[in-house]
Amino acid sequence: MRSAGALLWREYRFERRMFWRNRSAAFFNFLLPLIFLALFGAIVAGHRNELDVIVPGIAGMSVMSTTFTALAYNLTFLREQGVLKRIRGTPLPSGVYLCGLALNAVTNAAIQIGIVVVAGRVFFGLGWPPQPLTLIVFAVVGVAAFALLGAALSHAIPSFESAPAIVNSVFVPVILVSGVFFDVKHVPGFLRDIAQALPLEPLINGLTGGLVQGHGALGSHLTALAVIGLWAVVGVVLAVRGFSWEARRG
Amino acid sequence: MPGVEAAIEVRDLRKSYPASRGAGGAIDAVRGIDFSVARGEIFGLLGPNGAGKTTTVEILEGYRQRTAGAVSVLGFDPSERPRELRARVGIVLQSSGIYAHATVAELLAHFADFYPRPRKIDQVIELAGLAEKRDQQARHLSGGQRRRLDLALALIGDPELIFLDEPTTGFDPAARRGAWQTIRSLRELGKTVLLTTHYLDEAQELADRVAIIKGGRILAEGSPAELGVGAGSRYRVAYANGNGELTIVETDDPTRLLNELTSAALARGEQLNALSVTRPSLEDVYLELTSDA
Numbered sequence A: 001m002r003s004a005g006a007l008l009w010r011e012y013r014f015e016r017r018m019f020w021r022n023r024s025a026a027f028f029n030f031l032l033p034l035i036f037l038a039l040f041g042a043i044v045a046g047h048r049n050e051l052d053v054i055v056p057g058i059a060g061m062s063v064m065s066t067t068f069t070a071l072a073y074n075l076t077f078l079r080e081q082g083v084l085k086r087i088r089g090t091p092l093p094s095g096v097y098l099c100g101l102a103l104n105a106v107t108n109a110a111i112q113i114g115i116v117v118v119a120g121r122v123f124f125g126l127g128w129p130p131q132p133l134t135l136i137v138f139a140v141v142g143v144a145a146f147a148l149l150g151a152a153l154s155h156a157i158p159s160f161e162s163a164p165a166i167v168n169s170v171f172v173p174v175i176l177v178s179g180v181f182f183d184v185k186h187v188p189g190f191l192r193d194i195a196q197a198l199p200l201e202p203l204i205n206g207l208t209g210g211l212v213q214g215h216g217a218l219g220s221h222l223t224a225l226a227v228i229g230l231w232a233v234v235g236v237v238l239a240v241r242g243f244s245w246e247a248r249r250g
Numbered sequence B: 001m002p003g004v005e006a007a008i009e010v011r012d013l014r015k016s017y018p019a020s021r022g023a024g025g026a027i028d029a030v031r032g033i034d035f036s037v038a039r040g041e042i043f044g045l046l047g048p049n050g051a052g053k054t055t056t057v058e059i060l061e062g063y064r065q066r067t068a069g070a071v072s073v074l075g076f077d078p079s080e081r082p083r084e085l086r087a088r089v090g091i092v093l094q095s096s097g098i099y100a101h102a103t104v105a106e107l108l109a110h111f112a113d114f115y116p117r118p119r120k121i122d123q124v125i126e127l128a129g130l131a132e133k134r135d136q137q138a139r140h141l142s143g144g145q146r147r148r149l150d151l152a153l154a155l156i157g158d159p160e161l162i163f164l165d166e167p168t169t170g171f172d173p174a175a176r177r178g179a180w181q182t183i184r185s186l187r188e189l190g191k192t193v194l195l196t197t198h199y200l201d202e203a204q205e206l207a208d209r210v211a212i213i214k215g216g217r218i219l220a221e222g223s224p225a226e227l228g229v230g231a232g233s234r235y236r237v238a239y240a241n242g243n244g245e246l247t248i249v250e251t252d253d254p255t256r257l258l259n260e261l262t263s264a265a266l267a268r269g270e271q272l273n274a275l276s277v278t279r280p281s282l283e284d285v286y287l288e289l290t291s292d293a
């Protein structure tokens, strides 16, 4: 039998092929961060400080939408459609299959971060990331945390029809309080406390360090990193508990 | 595969589902059933909706945990879901989904990678009757064609044992005959098949042995012929007598009865109109056993 690594590679390739096959979905997936960048770039054009907030904010939002949102949807869909159950009956190890799904999402996150970095340089004069290490560390930990939390959220979604409402009711408020579109400094204290305890604000904090000049090296973002790491641990526990290979009954 | 052990052994299998919100108390879906399926045999579980067919089959496939009893599938305990067992069985679930944007050939090629010794893709496509749909995406297949894709995906790993949970539900009559032909060809390849069905003709056509299941219990078991004419079932002779009244006589010895009837008629110079001799079909047995009366 093929090794787990070879199987994972094949599974991953298949997921990528299927992702690109659904052209409209793939297109809008990558258009969305560009639309946001263009819109907010136009709104705050020329205001250096605000651009420095928007670009990492949209990078953070991209991480969340490609991993958390996408996996919550996909896992619910695959579960309710009975695809998970079918795969479970084959000799493909379950872990390999789920890693394939996760790597697919991670690839989209990486592509979107790339798009944001390039757009930041080309259109907003942001320059190449001054702290690439900070950027990479936060991207990796952030992607892991949000992917796990997305998988965990799928367990709480009873049917595919209810997925958009449930996912958006988490995604939109988190985006709003976490300073994607404005500096969290302008937010009332209690909301800021909430935002800083959630994973997205710390992620944007770290991405800011990576993407924007003068926000300190990795060492000055360790609290943020710890918060995201904690969420990743919570994500592991919740993603594993309550995982179901079968559609929810009635 | 050498060895004399049965492909499937089921002893006093029980399954109850816990009480769920809004659905009353616990459900005893399977209440102590026994059967075994020999290697190379096609075994049919025949029963109405809610009889416990899917529950039984999914315990054998490793999807559900039994409440009590002993089961063995190719010598393994399916509840432990050993990978070797999954490589040696093929499963057609009662309903399951697939990647809608992948073509038939792509899906088979992908699934073939999961197995140690897969069959040739085009062979399986041919066997499942999907040759014309080879390069169609799954979302463009009709319901019946999707079902054939399910069968093809179950056969791609060249399994020894194949579970088919209502394999022909939703097929048109021609497609059903086609699927029956495919299943018969599995027998010729020496495969073991456990199939569930509501359809008597399907059980009668395909199965070497049938268990009629209802309310989680097996009510009768045997070859379709045995079940039809087994103990207690008698020949039925019907004819119109001299006054044109239809008369029905049941007998264990139709030869003698016919001889008596025809001799008497000849002696009286009468005709025996509308004469027929029938045995109860599996259908009669099935309806009688599963009726609520």
Ligand SMILES: Nc1ncnc2c1ncn2[C@@H]1O[C@H](COP(=O)(O)OP(=O)(O)OP(=O)(O)O)[C@@H](O)[C@H]1O
Binding pocket: A249, B017, B018, B027, B028, B029, B047, B048, B049, B050, B051, B052, B053, B054, B055, B056, B094, B198
């Ligand atoms: N996961 C479950 N949770 C609770 N009850 C269940 C579950 N699965 C099946 N049941 C119940 O167990 C009984 C047997 O169901 P099962 O699906 O095994 O029947 P079946 O013979 O396959 O029926 P059908 O021909 O309709 O497919 C039914 O009363 C059903 O409602």
Ligand SMILES: [Mg+2]
Binding pocket: B053, B054, B055, B094, B165
């Ligand atoms: Mg069923």
